[in-house]
Amino acid sequence: TARPCMLISSSVALDFVLIGRTSAFLLLHQARAERFFRSDHTNNWAVLVCTSRFWFNYRHVANTLSVYRSVKRLGIPDSHIVLMLADDMACNHRNPKPATVFSHKNMELNVYGDDVEVDYRGYEVTVENFLRVLTGRLPPSTPRSKRLLSDDHSNILIYLTGHGGNGFLKFQDSEEISNVELADAFEQMWQKRRYNELLFIIDTCQGASMYERFYSPNLMALASSQVGEDSLSHQPDLAIGVHLMDRYTFYLLEFLEDIHPASQANMNDLFKVCPKSQCVSTPGHRTDLFQRDPGSVLITDFFGSVRKVEITMETINLTVPGIPLERFGGEPHTETALAYVDQLPVAQIIHQKPKQKDWHPPDGFILGLWTLILLVFFRTYGIKHLKHIF
Amino acid sequence: IGMKVRPVLSDPEKQRGRSAAVAIAALVIAAGIPLWWKTTETYRAWLPAARISELEALQLELRVEVEVVFARGTLSPEQQKKVPASRITYESCCKSKSLCLVEADHALHTLTETSCGSVVIYIIPEASALLPQDMRVYVGRSRTALLRSQVASVVGAGLPEVLAALDPQMEQVLQTMSFNHQDVTAALTDRLRPGLSTRDSLADSMRAFKSSPGYEITFSLLNPDPKHHQLHWDVEAALDAYIYPLLHKMAPVANFSVDSQILYYAVLGVNPRYDASASAYTLSADSLAHVINPVEARLGSNAASSNPVLNFLLYVPDSLHSPLIIRNDQKQEVASNAFHSPRWGGIMVYNVDGAYGNDTQFPVDIAIDMSRVMGVFLSQLRLMLGFQQTGAPPGFVLEAAGREGVAEWELDRLLWSRSVENVATASASITSLAQLLDQIANIVINDNIAQQVASAVTALQAAVAELEAGNLALALEHSREAISASERAFFDPSLLHLLYFPDDQKFAIYIPLFLPMCVPILLSLLKIFREVQQHRAEKRAKRD
Numbered sequence: 001t002a003r004p005c006m007l008i009s010s011s012v013a014l015d016f017v018l019i020g021r022t023s024a025f026l027l028l029h030q031a032r033a034e035r036f037f038r039s040d041h042t043n044n045w046a047v048l049v050c051t052s053r054f055w056f057n058y059r060h061v062a063n064t065l066s067v068y069r070s071v072k073r074l075g076i077p078d079s080h081i082v083l084m085l086a087d088d089m090a091c092n093h094r095n096p097k098p099a100t101v102f103s104h105k106n107m108e109l110n111v112y113g114d115d116v117e118v119d120y121r122g123y124e125v126t127v128e129n130f131l132r133v134l135t136g137r138l139p140p141s142t143p144r145s146k147r148l149l150s151d152d153h154s155n156i157l158i159y160l161t162g163h164g165g166n167g168f169l170k171f172q173d174s175e176e177i178s179n180v181e182l183a184d185a186f187e188q189m190w191q192k193r194r195y196n197e198l199l200f201i202i203d204t205c206q207g208a209s210m211y212e213r214f215y216s217p218n219l220m221a222l223a224s225s226q227v228g229e230d231s232l233s234h235q236p237d238l239a240i241g242v243h244l245m246d247r248y249t250f251y252l253l254e255f256l257e258d259i260h261p262a263s264q265a266n267m268n269d270l271f272k273v274c275p276k277s278q279c280v281s282t283p284g285h286r287t288d289l290f291q292r293d294p295g296s297v298l299i300t301d302f303f304g305s306v307r308k309v310e311i312t313m314e315t316i317n318l319t320v321p322g323i324p325l326e327r328f329g330g331e332p333h334t335e336t337a338l339a340y341v342d343q344l345p346v347a348q349i350i351h352q353k354p355k356q357k358d359w360h361p362p363d364g365f366i367l368g369l370w371t372l373i374l375l376v377f378f379r380t381y382g383i384k385h386l387k388h389i390f
Numbered sequence: 391i392g393m394k395v396r397p398v399l400s401d402p403e404k405q406r407g408r409s410a411a412v413a414i415a416a417l418v419i420a421a422g423i424p425l426w427w428k429t430t431e432t433y434r435a436w437l438p439a440a441r442i443s444e445l446e447a448l449q450l451e452l453r454v455e456v457e458v459v460f461a462r463g464t465l466s467p468e469q470q471k472k473v474p475a476s477r478i479t480y481e482s483c484c485k486s487k488s489l490c491l492v493e494a495d496h497a498l499h500t501l502t503e504t505s506c507g508s509v510v511i512y513i514i515p516e517a518s519a520l521l522p523q524d525m526r527v528y529v530g531r532s533r534t535a536l537l538r539s540q541v542a543s544v545v546g547a548g549l550p551e552v553l554a555a556l557d558p559q560m561e562q563v564l565q566t567m568s569f570n571h572q573d574v575t576a577a578l579t580d581r582l583r584p585g586l587s588t589r590d591s592l593a594d595s596m597r598a599f600k601s602s603p604g605y606e607i608t609f610s611l612l613n614p615d616p617k618h619h620q621l622h623w624d625v626e627a628a629l630d631a632y633i634y635p636l637l638h639k640m641a642p643v644a645n646f647s648v649d650s651q652i653l654y655y656a657v658l659g660v661n662p663r664y665d666a667s668a669s670a671y672t673l674s675a676d677s678l679a680h681v682i683n684p685v686e687a688r689l690g691s692n693a694a695s696s697n698p699v700l701n702f703l704l705y706v707p708d709s710l711h712s713p714l715i716i717r718n719d720q721k722q723e724v725a726s727n728a729f730h731s732p733r734w735g736g737i738m739v740y741n742v743d744g745a746y747g748n749d750t751q752f753p754v755d756i757a758i759d760m761s762r763v764m765g766v767f768l769s770q771l772r773l774m775l776g777f778q779q780t781g782a783p784p785g786f787v788l789e790a791a792g793r794e795g796v797a798e799w800e801l802d803r804l805l806w807s808r809s810v811e812n813v814a815t816a817s818a819s820i821t822s823l824a825q826l827l828d829q830i831a832n833i834v835i836n837d838n839i840a841q842q843v844a845s846a847v848t849a850l851q852a853a854v855a856e857l858e859a860g861n862l863a864l865a866l867e868h869s870r871e872a873i874s875a876s877e878r879a880f881f882d883p884s885l886l887h888l889l890y891f892p893d894d895q896k897f898a899i900y901i902p903l904f905l906p907m908c909v910p911i912l913l914s915l916l917k918i919f920r921e922v923q924q925h926r927a928e929k930r931a932k933r934d
Contacts, residue, residue, distance in 0.1 A: 075683040
């Protein structure tokens with residue numbers, strides 16, 4: 001069979017080409033490797049959780065949505081964000097401006113926007129679901145948008161807000177997650193290498209207690225207040241009637257609004273956000289488990305999604321004149337005519353036979369009635385008749 | 391007057407009271423405590439802990455089967471007598487020098503049977519004209535290599551000495567064709583301390599996807615200007631001809647599902663700058679990083695599984711911004727006009743301004759040259775799937791894979807590193823799962839999890855045995871079984887540790903339940919005990 005040998009034009013010329021390519025190749029490889037190693041993540045994920053419900057916790061939803069907005073603006077796509085909101089403030093009956101969630105008073109900034117994608121809403125935001133998302137132990141029927149499909153080169157941002165205490169965070173006013181459980185969940189993520197580096201931000205009262213128990217590597221944590229301190233809210237809006245944001249996240253949002261995808265701001269700037277004079281509580285952070293120096297970690301490493309890109313140098317020469325494309329898959333599929341299933345089977349509905357009802361034991365009412373009758377009988381005629389019955 | 395009257399119990403009544411108290415206490419201790427223990431324990435199926443602890447100290451041995459064939463003229467007559475003979479005659483009459491190598495490789499490949507993972511090395515005489523002057527080794531498209539060596543000069547030696555003399559060269563061939571130390575450490579990057587692998591191998595491991603049971607590949611055509619360009623691409627035929635052969639060859643590694651789409655009015659997120667010297671719009675290498683994110687938001691995906699997705703985008707610039715070329719760091723034009731992002735996919739810019747003039751009637755029908763496009767996508771796909779760009783060592787000629795997409799020895803390389811990676815990941819999963827279940831005493835272990843763990847351990851041990859024996863295909867199959875069973879066991883939804891109770895909460899729950907019951911029992915037992923002691927003391931006193 002005639003084999004096309006388009007690749008070896010001349011064996012003599014080939015070795016020169018090969019030598020030339022190898023040395024240039026090594027240089028290129030090195031340059032590429034340099035650019036890679038500023039940080040070794042290839043994709044970014046964000047898990048943003050608001051744990052409180054009820055209208056007066058409007059500020060927690062606004063907190064989460066403002067972080068969501070910043071993260072989306074800096075490039076992380078919706079498919080890589082897991083947004084969990086415990087209550088719907090934008091369409092709440094008490095919202096005087098429906099379909100909006102404001103973060104600044106006088107309604108300056110609507111953080112709800114027009115393309116919010118909430119993955120877990122309302123009562124789906126539970127401790128169990130949160131832990132399932134983190135550890136990946138979701139039932140097989142869970143759609144992709146509700147999963148955290150990170151790998152060993154993913155940087156993950158986790159943001160929690162709500163009401164918390166010393167060592168716990170309250171979910172939905174009915175359950176709580178403890179700092180031990182959270183630390184164990186992160187350790188399980190590390191065991192399966194589900195993250196490369198993880199930034200944990202929490203804006204609750206006594207938030208620093210939540211990161212005390214972490215013990216897995218490559219974790220950096222920020223909290224809005226120390227143990228024993230309360231995180232305070234920022235400002236109420238008189239038209240809406242509730243506090244719009246918490247202080248820490250308000251100043252965090254201001255800080256992030258100045259960041260753009262090519263920005264070189266690093267984590268040390270983030271640690272300075274909201275000093276005690278503005279926040280009243282003392283924000284804390286923890287970097288001892290983090291391997292890189294925080295000064296060399298860019299904000300966009302976690303909040304944005306700056307892709308690593310390589311130019312494609314090698315291509316495969318597939319153009320061969322005169323050779324028809326062989327079909328690999330065999331014969332082309334014959335199109336079968338498709339028809340809609342009968343949407344309204346009227347005939348079946350009209351001529352339906354009545355369903356056979358299963359027998360049920362008598363209702364509580366009937367039982368109660370009989371008991372009453374028996375009681376009255378024995379009351380009237382005396383209890384001594386009872387022994388004849390039973 | 392208010393005198394307290396204590397009821398005086400007669401002796402038999404006291405005795406009855408005492409025996410009642412003792413009987414209740416006995417019942418509580420003998421029946422109650424075991425019942426409480428049994429009803430509050432969690433169901434934990436048995437796990438093969440001994441075999442799992444063996445996995446922690448797993449030692450991998452990789453064996454490659456090598457067949458060495460000596461051509462006529464390489465061995466002296468005495469050596470020839472000592473070599474076990476099974477002669478294969480091959481005579482070549484090549485018309486031109488250039489076709490010789492390829493034809494020889496093809497013919498030799500049909501002569502010997504090579505199984506997955508094995509290598510055949512043909513030793514050809516020093517003076518042979520088959521290879522160019524300063525090239526010593528030629529590696530063909532299948533698993534054969536031609537090695538030029540002067541073995542006949544080892545005078546008077548037997549077979550072992552001959553093979554020993556060839557050892558260093560053969561090792562170099564094997565390191566190129568099968569695996570070397572760097573490949574293995576790259577496959578184990580997760581589990582190793584940082585600093586052990588080189589930067590290049592780390593870059594390679596970042597680029598290629600991790601081993602996964604399946605991948606989704608999506609080819610998209612982005613047409614931002616449908617008013618001017620009406621694009622036709624015969625993607626189905628192109629996939630059939632160029633991509634499916636590669637994916638079919640990779641069937642033992644993973645399942646692939648391929649789809650394609652066309653997106654209209656999709657723009658790149660970056661504004662290209664006009665360069666008058668080249669009379670074209672240019673995208674510099676720095677701005678490429680910001681191209682992907684706005685586009686990704688528009689790419690749908692119909693992936694119903696959690697498999698990783700590879701995206702290959704073909705962007706045809708609009709007529710106002712044509713032609714669009716990509717410049718690298720040194721401001722030079724890139725021949726392929728394409729770039730890729732590790733673990734994501736690739737984007738190619740296809741200029742169509744040459745296909746029409748200024749006064750044609752818009753929209754113009756344009757047929758896209760799929761072979762050029764697929765050439766780029768195929769090379770990007772190879773990078774994403776883990777076929778590294780190995781530079782040829784000095785003196786080597788590596789034949790490029792061409793239309794088939796991948797040479798068999800390249801596939802073998804991938805299979806070696808994938809098997810090692812799968813074995814490492816599966817054993818790490820199993821050991822960490824066992825550790826986790828050990829630490830947390832109240833996670834329920836269902837039967838199906840125990841079964842998955844047992845089958846994963848069995849498959850792992852089988853994979854290690856096959857790797858030691860050199861059967862690469864079987865080893866890969868077992869390692870895939872092991873990894874899928876271990877992942878299913880580790881990520882089973884029932885293994886959720888929600889039963890964490892701090893100690894003070896446990897006390898707070900049990901005390902109101904048990905204390906009111908236990909206090910009378912304990913006190914009465916104490917009273918009985920004291921009475922018995924008193925009685926004994928009196929008896930002793932009476933005796934004395």
